[in-house]
Structure formats: structure tokens, C-alpha cells
Amino acid sequence: MEKIYQGKTKDVYSLGKNEILLQFKDDVTGENGVFDPGANTVGLRIEGAGRSGLKMTTFFFNKLNSLNIPTHFIASDLDKVTMTVKEAEVLGKGLEVICRYRAVGSFLRRYAAYCEEGQALDSFVEVTIKDDERGDPVISDDALAMLGILNREQYTELKELTKMICGIVKEELAKKDLELYDIKLEFGHDKATGELILIDEISGGNMRVYKDGKYVAPLELEKLFLS
Amino acid sequence: MEKIYQGKTKDVYSLGKNEILLQFKDDVTGENGVFDPGANTVGLRIEGAGRSGLKMTTFFFNKLNSLNIPTHFIASDLDKVTMTVKEAEVLGKGLEVICRYRAVGSFLRRYAAYCEEGQALDSFVEVTIKDDERGDPVISDDALAMLGILNREQYTELKELTKMICGIVKEELAKKDLELYDIKLEFGHDKATGELILIDEISGGNMRVYKDGKYVAPLELEKLFLS
Numbered sequence: 001m002e003k004i005y006q007g008k009t010k011d012v013y014s015l016g017k018n019e020i021l022l023q024f025k026d027d028v029t030g031e032n033g034v035f036d037p038g039a040n041t042v043g044l045r046i047e048g049a050g051r052s053g054l055k056m057t058t059f060f061f062n063k064l065n066s067l068n069i070p071t072h073f074i075a076s077d078l079d080k081v082t083m084t085v086k087e088a089e090v091l092g093k094g095l096e097v098i099c100r101y102r103a104v105g106s107f108l109r110r111y112a113a114y115c116e117e118g119q120a121l122d123s124f125v126e127v128t129i130k131d132d133e134r135g136d137p138v139i140s141d142d143a144l145a146m147l148g149i150l151n152r153e154q155y156t157e158l159k160e161l162t163k164m165i166c167g168i169v170k171e172e173l174a175k176k177d178l179e180l181y182d183i184k185l186e187f188g189h190d191k192a193t194g195e196l197i198l199i200d201e202i203s204g205g206n207m208r209v210y211k212d213g214k215y216v217a218p219l220e221l222e223k224l225f226l227s
Numbered sequence: 228m229e230k231i232y233q234g235k236t237k238d239v240y241s242l243g244k245n246e247i248l249l250q251f252k253d254d255v256t257g258e259n260g261v262f263d264p265g266a267n268t269v270g271l272r273i274e275g276a277g278r279s280g281l282k283m284t285t286f287f288f289n290k291l292n293s294l295n296i297p298t299h300f301i302a303s304d305l306d307k308v309t310m311t312v313k314e315a316e317v318l319g320k321g322l323e324v325i326c327r328y329r330a331v332g333s334f335l336r337r338y339a340a341y342c343e344e345g346q347a348l349d350s351f352v353e354v355t356i357k358d359d360e361r362g363d364p365v366i367s368d369d370a371l372a373m374l375g376i377l378n379r380e381q382y383t384e385l386k387e388l389t390k391m392i393c394g395i396v397k398e399e400l401a402k403k404d405l406e407l408y409d410i411k412l413e414f415g416h417d418k419a420t421g422e423l424i425l426i427d428e429i430s431g432g433n434m435r436v437y438k439d440g441k442y443v444a445p446l447e448l449e450k451l452f453l454s
Contacts (some may be wrong), residue, residue: 093340110364113320113356114374124373129340137337140367146351147341 008042009053009205018087018192019074024050028205028218035217037105037184037206040132050081052222053203057083059226060169060202069165071198072188088188088199092149094130095139095186097158099123099166102181104208110138118181123166125159157196158187165198173209176225178216183207235269236280236432245314245419246301251277255432255445262444264332264411264433267359277308279449280430284310286453287396287429296392298425299415315415315426319376321357322366322413324385326350326393329408331435337365345408350393352386384423385414392425400436403452405443410434 001021005012008029013021030036030043054076061073072085100107103119107126127144128136144150150158162185170180184207186200200206204218216224228248232239235256240248257263257270281303288300299312327334330346334353354371355363371377377385389412397407411434413427427433431445443451 110361111356111366111370111374112361113358114376121373124369126367126370129338131340134337134339138365138367139338140353140365140369142351142368143338143353146348147338149341 008040009050010201014087015084020072020085020087022083022085022201024054024081024083024201026050037204037208040136046219049205049219051078052219053201053205054078054081054083055226056203056222057201060172061198063168063172064165064198067168069161069168069198070190070195072190083201085199086197087191088197089191090186090188090199091158092129092144095149096128096130096136097162097185097187098126098128098182099162099185100126100182101170101179104181106138107182123163125162127155127158154196161187161196161198165202169202169207173225177211178221178225179210181208181210235267236277237428241314242311247299247312247314249310249312249428251281251308251310251428253277264431264435267363273446276432276446278305279446280428280432281305281308281310282453283430283449284428287399288425290395290399291392291425294395296388296395296425297417297422299417310428312426313424314418315424316418317413317415317426318385319356319371322376323355323357323363324389324412324414325353325355325409326389326412327353327409328397328406331408333365334409350390352389354382354385381423388414388423388425392429396429396434400452404438405448405452406437408435408437 001013003011004014009025009027011023015021026045026047026049027042028035028044028046028049029039031039031041033044058076061071064071065073072088074084076083100121103115103121108117126138128138141155144155145152166183173180187196188199190197204221209216209221228240230238231241236252236254238250242248253272253274253276254269255262255271255273255276256266258266258268260271285303288298291298292300299315301311303310327348330342330348335344353365355365368382371382372379393410400407414423415426417424431448436443436448
């Protein structure tokens, strides 16, 4: 089994035949020991964070697959803390798609002149470039088209799929009185079929969830949500 | 005559009856003594910069007005280094509209993972928020709509008008073998009529122009262009 990539929170192995094994790690993104789903650095190591993230991810991917929404998910092994997925080509050199329901994080930092912290947003979608060196800059549909990363049709498909998936995640969380503020997804094209599919994970590590107006950290979220 | 605003490169006086007087100054934007049209600080003071900018601006506004493109321009006085304009309400709390023909400046800094310095762009338009504290962040059409700054229709009108104006500026420069790389415009709504009009100035101070692949500084540009 060949390790093909060492990520911040996951290691990636090739299983051949267009299949990939993701090894979830206990490292989480953040800065100075404080968790931040938007951060580019591994801020801290939390015992059990990998398994917790995998449990959440498995729940959501199973849910999405049951609704015929295309994801890379094949199976997960909670003991080994691994997930088997379809091999996919990332969009461009890697894009992140954010869906926002309330103004927090980098959106607030950019546009605080025009919004209040926590202000409601109507499933606002934006794309950022995965580029640690340049601080993951946002990029508009116009710029994605101009630079040949995504054409109009691809952007529209990506945006619609993002809204659909995030709406489902939001609804599932709401069943446990948890409110989704924002969430970051990654997409790719299935290497075997070319289809646009959701890749990476869906866990506390890439979303901000609040309960009774208070932020819920990833491990606590998994306990509240999957209990 | 009441001074209503002290800008980085211009002071603004009310003349009453929906008219404004702009006093061009010799201060230019930049950092550490180096001119940068994208900078938020006054980097240096250049003797004659105000008059030079006004001459360029007068040329372009006269050109645009002759083509029935709506601007705030009424008249200018080169001796007093002032320009009389129609009073306008800025968009939101002030937006800048950039049109790019080549990848330089902040576009390159953001998207260098996907483009080369100086790469041709097809009159790419983007909007930034005038917000020194937050480094003038770019904002997409989706975000402008979400935050109630500009609706779709207003954005489309702004983008089309920008492309038209910048196309004219580019063409005029080309007549003197000068190549426009990028340019920053400001728009507002005419206080008397509500019409969307070009405001501020069009000079070397808000564009990057090259000759034979070499950057041409504002004062040099005015000499080459208006000679």
C-alpha cells in the first residue's frame, strides 16, 4: 500500500483499481492550540479526533449515498480509523467550497463593513483556492472561468450540489438542536466515470456548529450528534 | 465652500446645488516611497502629480462625455488644479471596480497558483470594497447581492459599463503605443437623477500602463500620452 500524500489531518494511500484509503489522524487544524476549521496549520492533536471525524463522515456519506448524491465514499473501518473511497481528480489544483448560513470566520473578517457577526446568510456559497502560502484566497465564478479552472456550467453544478449537500447536513444537525453556521466541502471528478463527486470528509473539522448560540467543538459535536 | 472630505489624493468641497469641487493634491498612493495604484497609504508626494492627474482625467472624461457615457465630470480648472463634478452617492460605502487585461498586482498575488505574471486576461472585472482596515477585500456578485450592496441587475450594469469605459481608455492609450494592464474605477449614483455614473478620476494614479513591456509611472505616462 503506497502512501501518496500526507495531509494535515489525513494520510492518503493508493489501493489500486481507482481506490484510495484515507487514514484519519488525531491532528486538527488551528492556530496556537485553538481549533479553527478555516486554519491552514495543524494547531493541536486531540486523542480520538480522527475516529470522531470518521464517525461523523461515515454518517453523512451514508446519508448522502442513500439519497443518490454522488460522493467518493465506499466504506469505513472505525477500528483502523480508515475510509475507503473512489479515486478522484481534484478541481484545479484543489478548491474548497464553503456554504455559509451565518456571517462568521473569514467572511466576517472580509465583509465586516457590511454585516454583523452571526448575521443570517441564505446558504451563501463561495469558492477558495487551496493555497496555504497565499492564505486560501476566495475566487469568483468569473475568475474561475477566466483562469480555466471551472467553466460557467461546472460552477453552477458545483454550487447547486453544494447547496443540496449542505442543506441536508444542516437539517440533520437541526434534528439534534444543533445549528450549522458554515461548512467547507471538497469536490473532485470520479477517476473512473468523470462524475462530479463530494470528496474529503464531512465532520466537525470542516464546519462551525452552534448550540443555543454557543460554538460546539468537533469532538463535543460528534458526541451530541451521534448519541 | 465647505470641505466635506479629505481624501488620500484629493480634497472634496461642496459647492451646493448638487455640485462638488475636487482639489487634486500632489500626494500619490504607495508604500515606502514607491508608487502603487493599489496601495491604501499615501506613499510619496510628487511635485505636479495633482495637475498631471487632472490633465489625464480631463482628457478621458471629455472623451467619455462625447461618447454619451455618463460621468460626474462638469469642468476642470488646470490652474487651480480643481475639477467640478456632479454630486453622487457612492455604491455601498464605496466600491472600486477593477478591469484587468494582464495578471499583475493583487490578482497575481491571489491567483499566482493558476497564472503567470503578465498573462493576458480578457477584460476581467472584479469589485473590491474600499476598506483600508481590511485591505480592500474583493467581493463577488453573489456576496454583493447577499449583503444588499448591489443586486444582479445593478452588478451587470456596473460590469458592462466598466468594460465599455476601460475599453475606450485602453484604445486611447494604444494609440500612443501604451498598453493598459489594469485600471481601477469608481462609480456612484447621480444625486440629482439617480443614474449610475463614473466618478473619481481616470489617471496614471489608478491604472498600470506599460510601454515595450516596461511599467510607465503616472507622471511619465501623462507626458507620453498627452504630448
